[in-house]
Amino acid sequence: MTSEYLPPRGMRDIIGVEAELYEYLFSEFKRTAKSRGFSPIITPTVEYFKLFEAKSGEEIRNSMYVFEDKAGRVLALRPEVTASVVRVYLRTLRALPKPIRLYYIAQCFRYEEPQHARYREFWQGGLEVLGDPDVNADLSVAITASEFLDNIGVKHVYIVGNVSIYRSILRSYGVDESSQDHILHLIDKERIESAIEEVKLKGGVEAAEVVSKILSIESLDTIENYLYDLKKALGELYERTLQEHYRTRDFINALRELGYQVVFSSRLVRGLAYYTGLIFEYKTASGDLEVSIGGGGRYDGLSTVYNGPFEYSTGLALGLDRIALVLSNSFKPQRVECIGVIVLKDVPISVGYRILKLIPPSFKSFVYRTRSLSKGLEYTNKVDCDFTIIVGSSEYKQNKVLVKNMRTGVQVLVDMNSLPEFLFLQSKFSNLK
């Protein structure tokens, strides 16, 4: 019978302390983003499927919730938000001074086999910078995300790579863009042999050798030296690829100078097909397990996929469900002092709500109405109130209330007019203990 009460497979009900943790993450993320000059954007949960069709990457494309509305429009539950942000940029934001900084908190959807901490509906906190070619834009999103993670106490390391060298090589050897996307997808899935096979098929043996070689390189300096060797092969793409390499280097150096731990990985390729250059991931240690808690990168020119003019762009998204999981054992919701107001049944109920308005805003408070004082006290005790205010008919007639300190059990009769001051002092006193 209980199966009837379940949410759809792979989705969740978030309640109790976990819901408070999510709200804490949402508000901390927003606060940090705002303090670094990012502005909010709220895009539709549902978009036209075609928005995601081109560049979300084949894994995501195959795991989207796609459906038709009653007029036959093909819609999709968003698998991610960047495509929407670029759409809104093209529609309404182009005239703003650049760079444009945007943040969002949004639930996204992927139809995958549910696994531990992978849900079909999941929450992302994202940062995007549009209109800035400089590495500063990449640093701006990365460091803001790091500040958020630092604020909430999530230790993290950066894994940094750059897909431009693959894209440049493949393009030089005549591999078209959608084949590039597929090859990068295979590398992302760690199907290296299949990836190399595909390069061989589409770009020839030499291209396959180059890609193979790059995949085996572990240091940034070695990449740089190898890039010099590739000058001829890359031709007109050489300069741009070198600049992208410098971006990776500058990005990593700046993060290290600021005290962050950074690992370079030539094999890092993220699941989204719109990345064009620098990419990075955040990892955290959860128990013995390294967990990816988000990432991002450059998606310069994604605007052209939607027939817009070319625009520089970079961004990231953090997986808030993963982060919530990392914090789930340590998170303690901030305790707010609580006052229950018990109104006995022979007193007008509006009196209870008048009293609520007298309670200092630092407390949380509610009205409980009952014929039975002991039932009322049982409730205020169960929900962990610090004080219970009791109004029976005799108190009501005297314009007084009985205030019970639930920790000490002491009860005091207080004049209604001096209630705010009394509670303020009680609260100070109880905090000092």
Added chain:
Amino acid sequence: MTSEYLPPRGMRDIIGVEAELYEYLFSEFKRTAKSRGFSPIITPTVEYFKLFEAKSGEEIRNSMYVFEDKAGRVLALRPEVTASVVRVYLRTLRALPKPIRLYYIAQCFRYEEPQHARYREFWQGGLEVLGDPDVNADLSVAITASEFLDNIGVKHVYIVGNVSIYRSILRSYGVDESSQDHILHLIDKERIESAIEEVKLKGGVEAAEVVSKILSIESLDTIENYLYDLKKALGELYERTLQEHYRTRDFINALRELGYQVVFSSRLVRGLAYYTGLIFEYKTASGDLEVSIGGGGRYDGLSTVYNGPFEYSTGLALGLDRIALVLSNSFKPQRVECIGVIVLKDVPISVGYRILKLIPPSFKSFVYRTRSLSKGLEYTNKVDCDFTIIVGSSEYKQNKVLVKNMRTGVQVLVDMNSLPEFLFLQSKFSNLK
């Protein structure tokens, strides 16, 4: 070409000041709900269609986004959240001390013809109380919503009704529940003649006369007197109907005692089929137009529709899009003082981010990197910064920065170490002006 950049028909992109207004509404709603003892709940955006099939009401049922997932499960984008809350209650919350107070902020979906301020995706802020038969539960949600509306400056009046008298009468005359739902739906749509016809058809001429009569009554006292006349016709339902009537009376009296404006309407019937008794709506005046900005009511026993045990329940939802529209002309986002840090290209970019960490948290701040100081100042001026901090190579070498007050144009060379104190004082000084 621009049509390519549009969101799905009837949905919206929320940006700029409007996005800040939404975030303000979200956070004020949460703050108020928490301060009155409500706890957050986050339910899936997508539910099994069958959750809404039974009791969402025919208008909503016909305007849901329904689709199958890849395994053939029939899903729906939630048209409202109460059904999900009851599902979660039955699944996991039953053992909590009652009443249980929950709040949510959630986007919901209805496939209707788009109209002014009616969107296919819309935002609701909701409050629910489970496990309390007393009118105090109804007051608790209503007054908390009023406090939220008062806090954000939205004047509102209550329209209050009660569907139990219709349901009792119809049931007494043998009209089954789904016909009751349909008749109430017709009344809600102001198709009074069709409603009466339907009552005649299903319950007979006498039932139609009674319903007709009740629809014509304008005062609560007249309803009460008429109820006494109906004692025989109502039979065993009489006592419960009378109690529901007293609930309406007590609800209205308490609200009036607290200074709220309340209008009783026997014709008020809301679109959701799960209401069983007291119902109410919030109206606000926007220009010449009275606008409904939300409402709620008793849905005792909705739990049994999902084969759970009977539970008392009441709640409401506010339409945040409507409220945003009401506030759209008057809302001014809280201005946060802004500092732009311009790092010239011969200075390590990490220096800019070191400086950000020195800036007091009351400011918003960002790093702008450029070869051209004038381009940098043009940007910090455009985005309305109060101060610009400039680091060129000569300042960098001296461990100093140049601080420019963007209002006065005055520039001061400041030692990096005394920057926090300097900014703190500057900010105090500029606030005093």
